[in-house]
Amino acid sequence: MTGTTGQVGGALCGPLANLGEVISVNRTQLDLSRPETIADSLDQLKPDLVVNPAAYTAVDRAENERSLAFRVNAEAPWAIDVWAARYNVPLIQFSTDYMFDGSGERPWCEDDVPAPLSTYGESKLVKPPSVLPTVSI
Ligand SMILES: NC(=O)c1ccc[n+]([C@@H]2O[C@H](COP(=O)([O-])OP(=O)(O)OC[C@H]3O[C@@H](n4cnc5c(N)ncnc54)[C@H](OP(=O)(O)O)[C@@H]3O)[C@@H](O)[C@H]2O)c1
Numbered sequence: 533m534t535g536t537t538g539q540v541g542g543a544l545c546g547p548l549a550n551l552g553e554v555i556s557v558n559r560t561q562l563d564l565s566r567p568e569t570i571a572d573s574l575d576q577l578k579p580d581l582v583v584n585p586a587a588y589t590a591v592d593r594a595e596n597e598r599s600l601a602f603r604v605n606a607e608a609p610w611a612i613d614v615w616a617a618r619y620n621v622p623l624i625q626f627s628t629d630y631m632f633d634g635s636g637e638r639p640w641c642e643d644d645v646p647a648p649l650s651t652y653g654e655s656k657l658v659k660p661p662s663v664l665p666t667v668s669i
Contacts, residue, residue, distance in 0.1 A: 534562055535586030540626060544583065555579065559586070564608035565600060574615045582616055583624045584609060587656070591630065594651040601651055606658035628656045 533548065535541035536556040548554045555577070559565075562573045564586055574582075588594065588604035609625050616623040630653035631646040648654045 533557065533583040533585070534564070535584065538585060538587075538589070540585040541583075544585065548583065562586075564588075564604040567603055567607035567611045570608055570611035571615050574612065579621060581622050581624070582612055584612060585626050587626070589652070591650060591652040594655065598651050598655075601655040602658070605652075605655035610658070628653070631657050 533541060533544065533554055534557050536545055537558070541556075545554060545556065557577060561577065563569060565588075586604075588597075588601045590597070590601075594601040613623055613625075615621075627642075629640055630650060631648050632640050632644060632653075633647040633649055646653075646657050648657055
């Protein structure tokens with residue numbers, strides 16, 4: 533699992549440890565800002581399941597770091613997805629309400645039309661190639 537120093541990854545560590553061995557992977561071992569290195573890193577780590585809450589989450593700073601935001605939030609998950617599909621390894625990836633424009637009164641659904649208002653939202657919108665079913669949690 534990536535992103536275990538973050539809010540979501542940190543919260544998942546305990547519950548997932550009840551289900552099996554959780555290997556916490558930091559940015560030295562799997563650097564999402566370098567998508568071209570992802571396949572080699574995963575070849576070494578050989579996970580049975582990839583849980584990827586790591587992300588570029590600096591919403592305001594992303595306006596000035598668009599390339600980095602897209603590498604971490606779009607290209608790296610894409611590379612993980614390609615690797616995971618090749619080895620039939622499940623991937624759990626996290627989305628965000630920043631994909632939507634904030635209008636309306638009800639909670640967002642996966643089928644709602646995305647309309648990101650920020651670079652961060654745009655970077656999180658890019659779909660990986662093997663689009664798996666989404667689940668609400
Ligand atoms: N928290 C929420 O309420 C919330 C709500 C909706 C959606 N989400 C989604 O949930 C996911 C996690 O959000 P979060 O709030 O947990 O984020 P966060 O607290 O900012 O944590 C981000 C994590 O990503 C890691 N990371 C950043 N850049 C990296 C890189 N280049 N390579 C490897 N790891 C890197 C960070 O590691 P370092 O410690 O090394 O920086 C950190 O562990 C995101 O996809 C976000 O869109 C979160």
